[in-house]
Amino acid sequence: MRVFSDNTLLLTLLYCCFSSVVSSSLYSSCQLQGQFNLNGMHKTGDVILGGLFAINLFSADPDLTFTSEPQLPTCYSFDITGFRQAQSMAFAIDEINRNSKLLPNVTLGYSLYDNCIQLGIAFHASLSLVSGQEEQVTLDKRCVGTPPVQGIVGDSSSTRSIAISSLLGLYRVPMVSYYATCSCLSDRQRFPSFFRTIPSDAFQVNAMIQILKHFGWTWAGLIVSDDDYGVHAARSFHSDLGPAGGGCLAYTEILPWGDDPAEVRRIVDVMRKSTARVVIVFAHNSRTINLMQEVVRQNVTGLQWIASEAWTLADVLQTPHFMPYLGGTLGIAIRRGEIPGLRDFLLQIRPDLHHGSADGKNVVNQFWEHTFQCRFAPPPADWVETGGQLCTGQEVIEDVENELVDVSDLRSEYNVYKAVYALAYALDEMLQCEPGRGPFSNNTCAHLQRLEPWQLVYYLGKVNFTTTFGDQVSFDENGDTLPIYDIINWAWLPDGRTKVQRVGEVKRSAFKGEELILDEDKIFWNFESKQPPRSVCSESCPPGTRMARKKGEPECCFDCVPCSEGKISNKTDSMECINCPEDFWSSPQRDHCVPKKTEFLSYHEPLGICLTTTSLLGTFICVVVLGIFIHHHSTPIVRANNSELSFLLLVSLKLCFLCSLLFIGRPRLWTCQLRHAAFGISFVLCVSCILVKTMVVLAVFRASKPGGESSLKWYGAVQQRGTVLVLTSVQAAICTAWLVSASPVPHKNTQYHSDKIVYECEVGSTVGFAVLLAYIGLLAVLSCLLAFLAKNLPDSFNEAKHITFSMLIFCAVWVAFVPAYISSPGKYADAVEVFAILASSFGLLVALFGPKCYIILLRPERNTKKAIMGRGTTK
Template sequence: MAFAIEEINKNLNLLPNVTLGYSLYDNCGALVVALSGALSLASGQEEHFLLQENCSGIPPVLGLLIHYLQNVNFTTPFGDQVSFDENGDALPIYDVMNWLHLPDGQIKVQNVGEVKRSGFKSEELTIDEDKMFWNFESGKPPRSVCSESCPPGTRMARNKGQPECCFTCIPCSKGKISKNNNSLECTSCPEDFWSNPQNDHCVPKKTEFLSYHEPLGICLTTASLLGTFICAVVLGIFFYHRRTPMVRANNSELSFLLLVSLKLCFLCSLLFIGRPRVWTCQLRHAAFGISFVLCVSCILVKTMVVLAVFKASKPGGGTILKWFGSMQQRGTVLALTCIQAGICTAWLVSSSPAPHKNMQYHNDKIVYECAVGSTIGFAVLLGYIGVLAVLSFLLAFLARNLPDNFNEARLITFSMLSFCAVWVAFVPAYVNSPGKYADAVEVFAILASSFGLLVALFGPKCYIILLKPERNTKKAIMGRLTINE
């Protein structure tokens, strides 16, 4: 019994802030002596002793450890029946029955454990905590520690100048976790993972890219398909009216090729939407660069033809047209486009664009994007398009005042002005846009410049073909007939 009490006193989790003592009553081998001691204990009239200096007042009876006396029963002050046996031999196993009174209410602890004796081993105390009943709302014993345990997701920080049991629980910072109680340190999650809101587990990071399912991606996709559809409609209108003066006077072959190239420009923007893959990263800029060079080359050759026709109308200028025949026009467009194809091939071979996990913008997200591979290759591709666009603009500007009732040079001037403005604004916007928004800016520039060329070059012509057929005559085109609007 003495061993069991010492073990209980040393365990701070069992009876915090309570120290157990004991008084021994010898039955002297006589039933009457044992019964007298038990009755005096039950009546509360037993003799009291001051066992420790730090104990004050009359210690309450905490428990009884007794032999069993046959046919002798009495009721304790707590209403429990206790039976005695007349056999005075010590039993090898004792049941400890406890009653504990505290100021804030009664805590009744039954069948706390057993003390076993063995001839080969020392005494052993076995505590059965599942059978303990604590009369608190929580059903748990009061804590005798300075600070509560730190749960998972936090780490312990010792308080300077205080005992070791005094500490503060600090939540793990984002990207770090702790899985156990009272962790001293938080561990960092792997590169592709991030901490959950509770900071006790690592979860895969969210991925971000310009998707077909988000509103921005849906709007850009719709605009791309709409532009492709309008190009197909205009192409159909021009093909149906291909024998009219309006179509024939504006170089129908280059007009058809220009519409096809614009359709490719609209479609290539779709390669910038969706999860980046190796083939889309390699194809998107190549398709964009070649499509736009084909488009601008057609405009450049059309402008050159307009100037050549005006020069040929002057005395001694007839020989200039032989340099701008159908074969020469096709060859020029093909040659200019092949240069861009060579630039794209060299770029893909030397330093090909590839998907890239960018973790620079967000710690908890992975931004999937296409790394351009070679910045020089991308700059040369854009620069070549810019050179052709500026050259087309300058030639069209020189031909803007040529005498004609319907001067296509003015339309080319306006279209090239809008085209150059879009791409000049694109460069700083693209550089300063993070993640998926850089792709969105590039798609917007492609669509805006394509719509600008489509509306500026073919809008007035479709207007005359469909709504003003009286102006779609040879005399009206050549300026020999004045038509009132």
Template sequence: MNQSKVMKESSLMLYCCVFSAVSSSLYSSSCQLQEQFNLNGMHKTGDVILGGLFAINFFSDDLDLTFTSESQLPTCYGFDVLGYRQAQSMAFAIDEINRNSNLLPNVTLGYSLYDNCLQVGIGFRAALTLVSGQEEEVTLQDSCVGTPPVVGIVGDTTSSNSIAISAVLGLYRVPLVSYFATCSCLSDQQRFPSFFRTIPSDAFQVNAMIQILKHFGWTWTGLIISDNEYGVHAARSFHSDLGPAGGGCLAYTEILPWGDDPAELRRIVDVMRKSTARVVIVFANKSRMINLMKEVVRQNVTGLQWIASEAWTSVDVLQTPHLMPYLGGTLGISIRRGEIPELGDFLLQIRPDLHHNNTDGNSMVNQFWEHTFQCRFAPPPAGWVEAGGELCTGQEIIENVEIEFFDVSDLRAEYNVYKAVYALAYALDDMLQCEPGRGPFSNNTCAHLQRLEPWQRVGEFKRSSFKGEELTLDEDKIFWNFESKQPPRSVCSESCPPGTRMARKKGEPECCFDCVPCSEGKISNTTDSMECTSCPEDFWSSPQRDHCVPKKTEFLSYHEPLGICLTSISLLGTLICVLVLGIFIHHHSTPIVRANNSELSFLLLVSLKLCFLCSLLFIGRPRLWTCQLRHAAFGISFVLCVSCILVKTMVVLAVFRASKPGGESSLKWFGAVQQRGTVLVLTSIQAAICTAWLVSASPVPHKNTQYHNDKIVYECVVGSTVGFAVLLGYIGLLAVLSCLLAFLAKNLPDSFNEAKHITFSMLIFCAVWVAFVPAYISSPGKYADAVEVFAILASSFGLLVALFGPKCYIILLRPERNTKKAIMGRCTTK
């Protein structure tokens, strides 16, 4: 089919769409332009103006979205010579049409082209500028009809921009002919009635890719898409055409973030690296693919067969040596290449517009000149760096510059632009050649340049298809980027190794299954195991879940830091007790020792030493004898200690009563024999409680697996909770009784404040053991033993310091106070 016939067929889709007009009833006779956008553009006057939207720059400054002031159009940067070549292709096509006497005779076409900077917001502003014009005031006729500033727009570059712009232009039936937007969603004539394109939709690409997958038997593939309708519709096509029923599966579908967030890209590439799919299909634009490949190189993900969409198939920056180990052998879907005669000569004739700066007029040309020759126009543009910059004269020799811009041997997008311009031209020519009385508008009228009728739909464009067309590949010319130099094997699931089991995927072929790791405590030691078996009671699964290993044991050990610390503190307390006992024995004849019931003091120090030593029974692996002895030793030692304190308190009260008239008889009940007997009786009661407890329900060692499934926690179960409670309760009863008696005696005339010291020591003792109960109950395993040891040590140190600290201070550091005179003098003062 020759070019003329193609253009004639294309004109059918645009026949009436070209002459669109906005019909509305207005109350005023004129309209005021509300906003004039400062856009990077290129213009040429004519009888009929065609609009164009091109990606001349890659980036733009961030928009001010604070909503506190009027937002300004951002500044674009990152000049793209290929985008500018596409714009010049449109200018060339219009110039060629104007020189053709057979097409649009007596009509001169002009153009108004704008840069969209690959941003939806800027492209949308440019489209509104094209359809509304730049006049400050427009005078309207009574019928409120007239020729729009442009009769059609060639663009936009991307599917996202085209979707946004077509949604608005479709309301006013202004045609938008895209040369690069491939999203299948744009084929919906209900949503986008005035959108057309000269490039195949994604449906064509998807169908071609599926044919390639079937040809090589790749049934397990990965799909990465952009987070816009371009990518979403591509994914839908793959899911519908390449599902289980179609003999294939998609390994993963990932959405690239709009801003190419590095963390998200790392996650996506990590999924690719771990997946069993060796074939990866990517629907993404140039910039996103570049960022994706940076992360692929960083993680060194090789061994993948890539299939590229047309958006990045022929991107030069991806065809570099350092990317060959990763992208070498990529199979891509590319748009058809065409030839545009004389375009090369036209590009060499580009000259700057010296009468305008970079803010208006043909600023695209000037920007290209600055980019090519690294010069500038006056005044310098914003952000210009004066380092070595020279003024552009317009006389620079452009033929001597070797850049990709002048290479017209591989025209793809440019050829689509060229066809889009000719499609609009042929549609306009058909409309102007209409015979009066046979026109498509009301009363069979025709259109003319002075009066354009509302748009009517009169036909539908359908891409010609060749029935029975099949995919043909010359495999000898395909470069396979693998050591085997053969197509990769990409199946749904590989065999499950030991340590995993097979889990069928619901709704997918039988070859599709997950290798699920065996749960804790279970193993599998064969390949492709259907079930995992449980380990014996005292064993647990290895980290690889392929064999059973003995469970770890846990108890309060002498070899761990906590056990070493508690042991050291216990021995330190014992040593201090021995030292204090030695001090008291050495100074047994001094008044301060004799005045504080030296016999009970010695017995109290011995009992405190036993309290410190009994804590060692709680450290180490629990055994039967340690479980039985630990609580008995603990209970008897503390009762002995508290009993001595109780008797000392009672003696203090008896001595005070004896100092009063008629109270001498009270001392006979608290002689030395009575004191020893009282301590013995009170301690014997605790011994009886311990004996009954050990006989009825003795504590025994126990292997506990409730805290950790993979550990055996060795602990001593108390056997009888009632026995343990009675043991603690009896100690608490004696402690509370001692505290009350000492409190009653705290104001007695005692030169050494013995009653006050006893009161303070008992408060410390009671506070420690009151806090012990909830802490002990809530602590698991070895930490329960640690809590009990801590309570024993804390209460023992409290008694030792409170009762013997002041006395040792006077004996060692204040010997002048350790005299009968000093003691008696103080008593007299009180």
């Protein structure tokens, strides 16, 4: 079918209408311009409802001579389904007339016409329904004869409905279609009086999308016919799957095609090369048959077909020839319903040879001719000889297996039934209007005798009832009913037979919204695995990766890119990777965040254990040396050069060894504040003692010379203690100022390693730390210079050599410490500082106390005043 674009007929119609209006202003009646001889069925009543049905499938156009008025086409090839639809409307009206609760005291009638599946004939029929067939219409009297209809049930095609509704909408005559699905008919501006009891293609498309999502089919082929049905379906797919659509769904290509075999071959060739395993076909039977014949010819297998409503139940495709390719097809079908009593009504149909209108008898007799292969008109001479027979009207239809009385699969008939009842309920609601409380201007009500079509349109929009089958019927603001479709599956049985089975439904309710119900255990899959196929352009991206769209390709075609370090994706098909929190890092699989590894100089690691052991060993040696000196405190070698300073020096060295422990372990506020203060004060105390000892050596040497006795008074025990105290107090003041102004604090450093947290102490004030080290260095250099000057003094006084050597070790260690400390990251900076403390402490301990302990323990004969005083004489 194509979009109705024949403007000639419409212009002619408008011209006739305009002429009628003009003539009405000049005359009291309008003259009918011509009679339409149409097949039809009629029944009188207080209110007449019209109907348009496809009872004949074909028509033969008359020859155009352009010298006389053309006749209407001749219709032939009886369609049993269309006839049953018409009889369903007649049954519904008969049932309503027998219902005392619905439209009491009002009798419905009908005028049903055959459209022969021709737009021109359907247009003629609709004009006859809304204008009547009287030769002359008098304006000031009520028309006699068959009255105009108040509403029309039809048509069975979207294209014909578009054309007819465009006309009826001008006069607001309600039209309720039972088969037109084009989503374009939901346009209330173009079709203000159109309603339908079949869901629109937009919902059919939505139902298919729900099926795709349910089975995870994100990559599907879409094939549509190049008519109203296919074009508007393609638009709906594009709208629902576009940027505003939901989820990751895409189609490989929209392939519209007509009757050209080359187009069909091209489409099948594209399907064969495509990676999509699911193919949606939106087309009518004839187009689909052509397509499937080419599929069979090219032997295209392994596809999951999804059928639109138009060919879901096509018997011609459910054959052994097609089933190897179409088995397992999932289709959208009109809701199957039940109409109690319809079969008995159909069984009452008999040919009427003498009564009724000619067109009504013609329709019924066509059915009998189709069923019993007999004739009512005078037959040709060879009719009986060739096997034909004449019908007598006494034949028993119950004895014949025929499609008419098979009411096991009522679908379009059920929609006709609902359409008639919708009009009836609208009329019933209208007649229950209370005067003065009506919905129209001045609170008026509509009256049956003066009923305007637009008034019935208003009440149709308010209809809300439930059928005996349990389906709710109501219309939204666009004239669409609450949609419901059956999901159909083509099962291919082992014996070669085909079974079309209902496996679910998709519907929209006023309360639950859209709902898809599938019985997957019943679905037949035409694959070796007997499982649903996979149809994706790209496999899903697992957690730990993100989707990266392929340039120039649909949304569902993408690459999976691993998340970068520090980012994760914890679900499938993530569009982006997310950053881990500050104290967390991505796992090796990049699918979750794990706490970052923490790094600091720990007591439990080998380096920390080694440094801790060394520190404790140095402390232990200091204690041992101190014990030795205390035990031998009266010996000359201990008493020489102020034993009190030696004891104080040993205590300060022990503190130096112990303060290194503050640099090991997880930094905390108190350890950060204490470690450098303890380190600075301990070393200043140590170096101060050495400086004072050096100064005492120089003072004693000067006192040994003539006139130098007075210099010793400045280096007595009190002055030595005071000097040490003052020098140490300066360092204590520096530390106090540093802690008060910019105290060291624990810090989580992530600059060294992104996946680690390095715990360290920030010095707070670099100036404070530099002043602390500079002060220690100043005292150490001064001690070294003084000791160097005293290195050549007589042996009896010469401890200066040991002091010089110890200071050289001390200065060398700390000069090397500065660059090593600056270049060492994280815990290694602490390790370098601890190593410097231990190395310098051991250097001082060994250089200053090693020789003395050697003499005390191993050479006691030299630990005498005579031996010590005799060195200078010997030399």
